[in-house]
Amino acid sequence: MSKPVRTAVFPVAGLGTRFLPATKASPKEMLPVVDKPLIQYAVEEALAAGVETLVFVTSRNKRAIEDHFDRVYELENELLEREKPELLERIKDIIPRTAASVYIRQSAALGLGHAVLCAAPVIGNEPFYVILADDLIDVPGKEKNVLQQMLDVYHEYDCSVVALERVPHDHVSRYGIVQPRKVDQKIFSIESIVEKPTSDEAPSDLAVIGRYLLMPEILSCLEKTGRGRGGEIQLTDALELLLSQNPLLGYAFEGKRYDCGDKLGYLEACMEFGLKHPELKEEFKAYLLKRIALLDR
Ligand code: G1P
Numbered sequence: 001m002s003k004p005v006r007t008a009v010f011p012v013a014g015l016g017t018r019f020l021p022a023t024k025a026s027p028k029e030m031l032p033v034v035d036k037p038l039i040q041y042a043v044e045e046a047l048a049a050g051v052e053t054l055v056f057v058t059s060r061n062k063r064a065i066e067d068h069f070d071r072v073y074e075l076e077n078e079l080l081e082r083e084k085p086e087l088l089e090r091i092k093d094i095i096p097r098t099a100a101s102v103y104i105r106q107s108a109a110l111g112l113g114h115a116v117l118c119a120a121p122v123i124g125n126e127p128f129y130v131i132l133a134d135d136l137i138d139v140p141g142k143e144k145n146v147l148q149q150m151l152d153v154y155h156e157y158d159c160s161v162v163a164l165e166r167v168p169h170d171h172v173s174r175y176g177i178v179q180p181r182k183v184d185q186k187i188f189s190i191e192s193i194v195e196k197p198t199s200d201e202a203p204s205d206l207a208v209i210g211r212y213l214l215m216p217e218i219l220s221c222l223e224k225t226g227r228g229r230g231g232e233i234q235l236t237d238a239l240e241l242l243l244s245q246n247p248l249l250g251y252a253f254e255g256k257r258y259d260c261g262d263k264l265g266y267l268e269a270c271m272e273f274g275l276k277h278p279e280l281k282e283e284f285k286a287y288l289l290k291r292i293a294l295l296d297r
Helices: 038-048 063-068 073-081 085-093 112-118 146-157 169-174 217-224 235-242 263-275 281-295
Strands: 007-011 053-058 100-105 128-131 135-138 160-166 176-182 187-195 206-214 248-252 256-259
Touching (some): 038 063, 038 128, 135 263, 146 248, 187 235, 217 235
Parallel strands (some): 007 128
Antiparallel strands (some): 135 256, 176 187, 187 248
16 A cells, blocks of 8 residues: 655745746745735645645745745734625635645755755655646646646555656756656656756656655655756756666646746736636636737737
8 A cells, every 4th residue: 555645845945036026035936826826826736635744945035935824813803804704714715724834944055856855854754745836737627636646646556756748849958858668648657867958868858847746765865966957956866866776657647737937837827817717707808809809900
């Protein structure tokens, strides 16, 4: 029987330079898509998958994330007095009821692998998720979110699983890229993995997207991993080490990913989530149709 996956690690210490100046004083994970910040979508996904401990690996300037998942008594009282019960519920609902939150500082900007290693004392000897909040994954019409889909694969094969998506060949240098061997339509056994290769070096067009379900053995691999691409300790390099001793699967998930670490991807997400937002969709669609008609003039 495979162990349950009860911990999720959210590496949120990055500088968010691609979104400057918006991210000068506030975290990129707090960028809103319509009315919810990116990190809240990620936390909701983890809670829906049954996670009981949320580990945020933070840095300076990330206080807003802690505050977002905590109570604000002044605001609650104000909403109570103004008789706005729906808004009150909405802000209270943000606070995870079924999970504990742990905040760990990543004191040196040494990359994603180092961030995951910072969470090791909380992870212990259990499998865990790593969730990159700037990859926002929507699963319209699907029963299971991407973590729940990966959990099914993990329960079947009892090994680490990373989310995969095929990307345009000229984008491979933005991702960890795998050399896959097909197991079935959606599952691949990973034979090697390389961080941000050039398009000539890339072993395929299958990229790792920001969802990982990892066995605890990755932690000892991370301890042995030196600085790689960009002078940082790369999770990808630790995965390459892991797969020399343990199976590693890639899972081509069902759903639509928005790269919200990129301005265009972020705008696309805002547009799509606006078009299905219960309070906005009709008016927003009418506005867009009118606006598009003007584009060619
Ligand atoms: C990180 C990982 C990369 C992965 C990507 C997914 O890169 O290092 O392997 O493909 O996330 O979003 P980053 O986007 O942080 O540069």
